[in-house]
Amino acid sequence: MKVTLIVNGSPVETDVNAGDTLLDTLRRLGFTSVKDGCANGDCGTCAVLVDGRAVTSCLMFAGQAEDRTITTLEGLGRAGEALHPLQQALLDAGGVQCGYCIPGMILTAADLITHHPNPTRSEIESYLAGNLCRCTGYVKQVEAIERAAEVLQETDHG
Amino acid sequence: MADKFAVVGHSEHRVDGRALITGAPVFVDDLPAPTGMLHIALLRSPYAHARIRSIDTAGAEAIPGVALVLDHRNTPERRYTTAGQGYPEPSPYDARMFDTKVRFVGDRVAAVAAETAEQASEALDAIAVEYDVLDPVLSIDEAIAAGAPVIHDEDDSLDIWDAERNIAAHVVAVAGDIRAGLDESDVVVEVVTETQYAQHAPLEPHAVTSYFDENRRLVIVSSTQVPFHVRRIIGRLLDVPVHRIRVIKPRIGGGFGVKQEVLIEDLAALTTLRTGRSARFVYSRQEEFISSRTRHPMRVGVELGALEDGTIHAVKMEVLSNTGAYGTHSLTVLSNVGSKTLPMYNSADHVRFSGDAVYTNLPVGGAYRGYGASQGVFALETAVDRLAARLGMDALELRLRNHIRAGETSPVFRALGEGREGVDQIINSCGLEECIRIGAERIGWDDKRALRHREGSWVHGVGMSIHMQGSGIPLIDMAAATIKMNDDGSFNLLIGATDLGTGSDTVLGQIAAEVLGVPLEMIVVTSSDTDTTPFDVGAYASSTTYVSGNAVERAALDVSGQIMEVAVAVLGADYETLELEGGCITAPDGTSTTLADVAIRSLYGQDQRQIAATHSFVPEESPPPFLASFCEAAVDEDTGRVEIVKYVAVVDCGTAINPRLAEGQVEGAIANGIGYALFEELLFEADGRPQTPDYGRYKIPSALDMPPLDVVLVDSYEPTGPMGAKSVSEIGINAPIPSIANAIHDATGVWMTTAPFTPERVWRAMQAV
Numbered sequence: 001m002k003v004t005l006i007v008n009g010s011p012v013e014t015d016v017n018a019g020d021t022l023l024d025t026l027r028r029l030g031f032t033s034v035k036d037g038c039a040n041g042d043c044g045t046c047a048v049l050v051d052g053r054a055v056t057s058c059l060m061f062a063g064q065a066e067d068r069t070i071t072t073l074e075g076l077g078r079a080g081e082a083l084h085p086l087q088q089a090l091l092d093a094g095g096v097q098c099g100y101c102i103p104g105m106i107l108t109a110a111d112l113i114t115h116h117p118n119p120t121r122s123e124i125e126s127y128l129a130g131n132l133c134r135c136t137g138y139v140k141q142v143e144a145i146e147r148a149a150e151v152l153q154e155t156d157h158g
Numbered sequence: 159m160a161d162k163f164a165v166v167g168h169s170e171h172r173v174d175g176r177a178l179i180t181g182a183p184v185f186v187d188d189l190p191a192p193t194g195m196l197h198i199a200l201l202r203s204p205y206a207h208a209r210i211r212s213i214d215t216a217g218a219e220a221i222p223g224v225a226l227v228l229d230h231r232n233t234p235e236r237r238y239t240t241a242g243q244g245y246p247e248p249s250p251y252d253a254r255m256f257d258t259k260v261r262f263v264g265d266r267v268a269a270v271a272a273e274t275a276e277q278a279s280e281a282l283d284a285i286a287v288e289y290d291v292l293d294p295v296l297s298i299d300e301a302i303a304a305g306a307p308v309i310h311d312e313d314d315s316l317d318i319w320d321a322e323r324n325i326a327a328h329v330v331a332v333a334g335d336i337r338a339g340l341d342e343s344d345v346v347v348e349v350v351t352e353t354q355y356a357q358h359a360p361l362e363p364h365a366v367t368s369y370f371d372e373n374r375r376l377v378i379v380s381s382t383q384v385p386f387h388v389r390r391i392i393g394r395l396l397d398v399p400v401h402r403i404r405v406i407k408p409r410i411g412g413g414f415g416v417k418q419e420v421l422i423e424d425l426a427a428l429t430t431l432r433t434g435r436s437a438r439f440v441y442s443r444q445e446e447f448i449s450s451r452t453r454h455p456m457r458v459g460v461e462l463g464a465l466e467d468g469t470i471h472a473v474k475m476e477v478l479s480n481t482g483a484y485g486t487h488s489l490t491v492l493s494n495v496g497s498k499t500l501p502m503y504n505s506a507d508h509v510r511f512s513g514d515a516v517y518t519n520l521p522v523g524g525a526y527r528g529y530g531a532s533q534g535v536f537a538l539e540t541a542v543d544r545l546a547a548r549l550g551m552d553a554l555e556l557r558l559r560n561h562i563r564a565g566e567t568s569p570v571f572r573a574l575g576e577g578r579e580g581v582d583q584i585i586n587s588c589g590l591e592e593c594i595r596i597g598a599e600r601i602g603w604d605d606k607r608a609l610r611h612r613e614g615s616w617v618h619g620v621g622m623s624i625h626m627q628g629s630g631i632p633l634i635d636m637a638a639a640t641i642k643m644n645d646d647g648s649f650n651l652l653i654g655a656t657d658l659g660t661g662s663d664t665v666l667g668q669i670a671a672e673v674l675g676v677p678l679e680m681i682v683v684t685s686s687d688t689d690t691t692p693f694d695v696g697a698y699a700s701s702t703t704y705v706s707g708n709a710v711e712r713a714a715l716d717v718s719g720q721i722m723e724v725a726v727a728v729l730g731a732d733y734e735t736l737e738l739e740g741g742c743i744t745a746p747d748g749t750s751t752t753l754a755d756v757a758i759r760s761l762y763g764q765d766q767r768q769i770a771a772t773h774s775f776v777p778e779e780s781p782p783p784f785l786a787s788f789c790e791a792a793v794d795e796d797t798g799r800v801e802i803v804k805y806v807a808v809v810d811c812g813t814a815i816n817p818r819l820a821e822g823q824v825e826g827a828i829a830n831g832i833g834y835a836l837f838e839e840l841l842f843e844a845d846g847r848p849q850t851p852d853y854g855r856y857k858i859p860s861a862l863d864m865p866p867l868d869v870v871l872v873d874s875y876e877p878t879g880p881m882g883a884k885s886v887s888e889i890g891i892n893a894p895i896p897s898i899a900n901a902i903h904d905a906t907g908v909w910m911t912t913a914p915f916t917p918e919r920v921w922r923a924m925q926a927v
Contacts, residue, residue: 032188033181042853073181094818098659099178100411128861137829
């Protein structure tokens with residue numbers, strides 16, 4: 001069947017089978033920042049924003065995303081453009097090691113900051129609990145998200 | 159520290175940071191699929207121990223889209239090891255690509271390559287296999303029992319220590335006279351610890367793509383830590399000359415040792431060789447847990463003898479390691495249980511280390527960050543706390559009294575290396591005493607130890623442990639680096655070294671930039687391509703910063719010398735008086751020339767030549783980094799649940815080339831170690847089937863599981879290291895088990911001897927007191 005997904009602001013029409021997940025469909029369409037770390041909803045590397053909320057795309061059928069607004073990391077920091085404050089803060093803090101968890105981590109953090117512009121440390125940790133990272137111990141990632149929230153607040157109020 | 163250097167010692171952004179932070183397609187499975195790519199799927203054994211009586215693949219071959227089915231009848235029979243180690247590998251050649259016998263649930267039976275992943279997986283179901291099921295061996299005790307089933311009963315395996323008795327590897331190392339040493343001791347304590355099956359669980363599972371290039375050379379793009387070992391091992395296994403193979407490592411999503419194995423490259427490569435087509439294989443998460451590699455579970459016994467004044471006089475360590483179905487890294491991990499722990503207590507004149515690595519019908523042990531030290535130090539460092547308790551001494555004071563210091567050596571360095579005798583070495587740099595003092599202050603040792611602060615049913619305690627690792631394998635590891643100069647005064651740095659996410663491309667780039675007097679952006683780093691970068695054994699044994707870093711420093715010094723020669727001609731000043739800094743070479747009279755001018759002159763002007771150099775480095779010693787670890791734990795007496803209240807890790811890694819990356823290594827290793835200490839465990843059914851092959855059931859720490867973690871790097875300088883650096887990547891993972899065990903004892907009086915310290919285990923231990 002054909003479905004239309006709105007990915008990073010542009011409508012994309014594609015053929016899917018009934019059982020195709022949003023994860024598989026997005027990767028097939030070339031949005032490879034969306035990672036397949038477990039295909040079981042456990043690791044969060046496939047997280048994307050669906051209508052602004054972070055969703056594990058391995059647990060959503062492509063058909064369920066019909067006409068919904070999907071944001072992948074490709075839509076957050078476009079090549080050649082300035083980095084999103086979350087990306088800049090992660091880079092500055094040294095919060096990136098292998099980088100495999102980073103797309104899902106950033107999108108989850110983007111959801112957090114949108115809905116909780118002043119997140120506490122424990123809110124950040126709770127939000128990130130579904131995004132596994134084996135490299136960093138999360139220390140610098142949590143710091144980076146705190147910093148990015150501050151930067152966004154300053155920008156909004158400045 | 160940063161003052162001494164312009165680039166080194168500064169937390170530069172990663173050279174691959176932009177790609178990673180924007181989610182660019184840089185991992186194996188993200189790279190565009192070569193035309194007509196086949197997808198591989200693997201049929202795995204449902205039995206722990208069985209012979210394959212017959213296998214019928216006709217049904218699979220008839221499925222549309224299936225291009226190739228591989229099993230033991232049409233694949234090379236030669237024995238090899240999947241361990242990506244230096245040649246000749248110190249692991250037994252006890253594996254075949256496909257064997258007539260399966261030795262664990264998850265062992266290879268057959269593989270299918272098909273047009274689509276769905277067709278490949280459908281074809282697996284159409285393969286009919288008849289098994290003669292054998293009695294499985296599912297524990298260390300069963301493996302060494304008299305009359306145990308023999309797991310490796312084949313006659314063509316090589317270098318198994320004693321196949322009849324299921325012993326893959328055996329080690330004995332002696333210094334002094336242990337019997338006399340223990341007899342002379344006023345106090346002797348004994349401890350036996352057990353550690354569990356654990357898995358690396360990198361977020362990116364193993365992935366490989368292979369294809370023929372336009373000249374029909376075999377190209378293997380792999381998520382590997384050891385591209386040059388992959389090339390050699392695949393070449394030998396599949397009878398392809400090395401010059402017909404190119405191995406490329408793109409970005410990889412974590413390794414931690416599990417990608418030091420040549421696990422799946424052979425399947426893709428043979429598919430390409432047989433069909434002429436490109437092929438990709440990506441492990442599922444379940445395959446990553448079951449059919450990959452694990453940390454060797456071990457039983458480690460330690461006897462520690464001390465004189466009345468607290469001098470540790472004798473140490474005996476006996477190890478039984480479970481290497482699973484194959485002996486990859488069995489000998490060397492076993493050796494490191496002692497060699498990366500015992501030298502810490504060099505006050506002991508009498509040391510005896512012995513151990514066996516035994517086969518079982520369970521998943522295969524391999525290299526895992528810590529590499530044996532993690533298992534050994536649980537026994538050693540909890541024995542030290544027991545000794546302190548017996549002597550009535552503070553555990554911290556006992557360690558300060560006995561630990562190794564700069565200018566000292568240990569007889570263990572020579573007696574025990576990696577699978578063979580070791581190399582004498584004197585410790586040049588050791589900040590351990592400072593690490594201990596800083597850590598004690600930050601955790602509040604004097605205020606909290608032995609006080610058993612109570613809040614409701616929760617009782618608090620603090621524990622500590624001390625640690626060492628190495629920096630590469632002396633006289634075995636080799637790394638090379640090439641640097642060449644470009645028109646604009648920038649440089650290409652070509653290194654075989656393998657960045658698994660650690661940041662080694664950045665660290666090695668910083669070393670080159672420092673020597674060449676340029677900012678990091680003027681160093682273009684290319685790594686891990688067997689066609690274009692010089693040899694490097696790869697990323698393991700905490701080697702890259704020290705071994706590859708020394709090669710980079712040498713190459714950079716050579717290139718800087720060549721630049722100076724040009725500058726001498728241009729400026730007419732003496733070589734010795736010139737200074738290279740900030741992209742300029744300046745003479746004492748103030749005249750100067752830029753690197754770009756030097757480059758243009760040598761490429762296009764006079765005395766034309768490419769300014770470039772290649773240098774190699776083989777370490778003669780393996781300077782240990784040191785770490786003092788402290789934790790405050792709270793134990794719920796009602797449930798046995800352990801919460802880490804605060805964790806402090808203070809590290810001497812020599813010069814931290816990039817402090818933020820170095821801290822990140824320690825933070826990540828401590829996190830992994832906390833998971834290993836408290837909840838990570840692969841569990842099995844009574845017939846050997848794994849119970850926990852996914853992140854849901856094999857829990858790794860999330861952000862919510864992490865305590866406040868304080869990592870401190872102390873000022874230290876290793877004279878043999880590049881810019882004073884030692885290693886930092888592995889050491890942290892060893893710390894949580896003994897520190898938490900000692901904290902649990904401080905809180906409850908219970909000695910935990912079996913990891914992980916789950917609520918049930920802790921609760922049961924408390925009831926038994």
